[in-house]
Every structure is written in structure tokens, then in C-alpha cells.
């Protein structure tokens with residue numbers, strides 16, 4: 001049965017049964033710890049040091065925050081306001097874009113697939129946007145005007161991160177340029193207040209499909225990542241920790257393609273979104289990923305340098321996306337298709 005988007009007006013005094021997770025998947029059954037999300041200052045003038053910091057954070061966590069990222073505050077603000085306004089539109093305006101077709105942009109949906117083939121629904125509505133006309137809705141009116149400068153500035157910041165990551169890995173600075181990073185889109189996620197956040201998730205555990213994701217949120221608190229205890233910060237085992245960024249900072253995480261191209265040196269971090277009882281939270285995830293026909297494979301230089309052999313087989317990004325969607329983004333299931 002198709003699910004009604006949460007932002008379409010119904011007020012929920014308790015969590016409807018279709019959203020209640022089985023006990024072992026609830027966020028309350030996991031440990032939340034305090035940790036500090038590494039800060040990378042993209043405005044620094046010593047690129048060698050910044051590159052090292054990116055690779056260190058990427059190796060240990062796959063997550064960091066960037067400051068002096070070059071996305072103007074007013075551009076971020078205008079984009080967030082337009083995103084919030086979309087979810088406040090009357091239901092019939094939003095439902096013009098409601099679809100299960102994963103290839104359609106713009107596309108409005110709820111949970112992962114509007115309930116189709118989903119045992120439990122996630123407490124989230126989502127607007128998927130492309131970066132080119134006509135891949136966004138005509139309402140709210142300011143959306144297109146906000147999206148273009150925001151996307152351009154965020155993609156420029158992502159490009160700087162990718163160039164620095166390449167340097168830090170010992171690759172040519174341009175390794176990720178061209179068709180390897182020529183594609184992408186945006187998830188505008190909206191999580192209305194939930195009557196009982198202990199029973200639900202806004203987004204289930206997943207790794208992002210692309211190379212790098214840049215995230216902006218209107219209210220802190222919601223994004224969590226799986227921290228592996230094998231790094232400096234952990235004491236063994238794994239735990240879910242809150243990913244909190246400073247005001248004005250952007251959160252950056254690596255996706256599956258970065259783990260593959262770096263032959264496992266950089267981590268594509270598993271993350272999820274928990275829900276909150278009070279404020280509605282909106283987050284914008286801008287994904288930078290390969291063009292569909294692009295062949296993705298571990299960088300030869302890394303494979304040869306370590307004499308370790310490639311950990312992953314070459315594939316086309318279009319093929320990968322089909323696998324990713326079929327596996328619901330679940331890390332180990334997706335990785336099993338890619339490994340040698």
C-alpha cells in the first residue's frame with residue numbers, strides 16, 4: 001500500500017504501527033557515545049597538511065566537517081529556506097512529484113520507496129533534485145534561484161576535497177576529475193517531529209553510493225555514524241555516535257566509490273538518521289558521483305604501490321547503482337558485489 005508522506009498534514013499523537021521498528025533495529029538498542037568530528041579547514045594555505053588531515057579522517061572515520069569551505073552563508077540560508085518551504089506546501093503541490101520511479105527528477109517520496117516492498121517505514125519524506133533544469137519543482141518560487149548557486153558552490157568545495165584527497169593518497173591531483181565525479185544529485189530530507197523517537201529511524205544504516213557527500217542541516221542532532229573501535233578513538237567494537245558539526249560548517253563523508261578507488265584506504269562510513277520529538281529537521285545531502293557509463297576501479301598506483309592487488313573488481317557506475325538500489329544501500333550486501 002502506498003504510504004502517505006508525513007509532511008502532508010496528518011498529526012500523529014503516537015507512532016503508527018507501520019513505522020515501528022523491530023526491537024533489534026531500534027536506535028535505543030545501540031550505544032551512543034561522545035566523540036569529536038574532525039575539523040578540516042579548507043581555507044588554509046598549506047595544501048599538504050590539509051590533504052593529510054583529510055586522508056587521516058577518511059581512513060579512520062570516513063566523516064569530517066569542513067570550515068572555510070567557500071559556500072557563502074547567505075547561499076546556504078537561501079537554499080535551506082527554499083527546502084523548508086517545499087515541505088510546507090499543500091499536499092497536492094508536493095504530490096505532483098510523488099513517484100516510485102528512481103530515475104525521475106525531481107521526485108518526492110516518503111521513507112525509501114513510498115512503502116513499496118518495505119516492511120517498516122522510515123520517518124522521513126524526501127525530495128530528490130538534479131542540478132540542471134528542469135530537475136526541480138516550480139514551487140516554492142525561489143527554489144531554482146537558490147539551488148543553482150548552492151549546488152555550484154558545494155560542488156566546488158567537494159572538488160577541492162577530492163583534489164586534496166587525491167594528493168593525500170599519493171595520486172595525481174586530477175585523479176577524481178572528469179567522468180569519475182561528473183554526476184550527482186541531491187536528497188532534501190525532511191524529518192517531522194516524531195511522537196516516540198525510540199521506536200523509529202529517519203534513515204536506516206547505509207553508506208552513500210558516490211565518491212563524496214556534502215551535508216547541510218537546519219537543526220543539529222539526527223545524523224549518526226558507526227564508529228569502528230579499531231581506530232585511535234575507539235576501544236574495540238562498534239558504536240553509533242552523533243555527528244555534530246559546528247554552526248556554518250558542512251559535514252563531508254565518503255561513499256562506496258571512494259572506498260573502491262582508494263583500494264580500501266578511505267572508509268565509506270555507515271550512517272543513519274534518528275528522529276527527534278520536538279523540531280522538524282531538514283537536511284540536504286549533495287552527492288558527487290561518477291557518470292553512469294564511467295568505469296570505476298581501484299587506482300592502479302595504489303594497487304601497485306602496496307603490491308596488495310586490487311580489493312575490488314572494475315564495474316560501470318550505472319551497474320553499481322542498480323545493485324545499490326536492489327540492496328537498499330546496506331553496506332555489507334553492496335560490498336559483497338564489488339569485492340574480488
Ligand SMILES: O=C(O)CCC(=O)C(=O)O
Pocket residue numbers: 187189203208215217222223271272273283285
Ligand atoms: O539526514 C541526514 O543527516 C542523513 C541523510 C542521508 O544519509 C542521506 O540522504 O543519504
Ligand SMILES: [Fe+2]
Pocket residue numbers: 206207208271285
Ligand atoms: Fe546518507
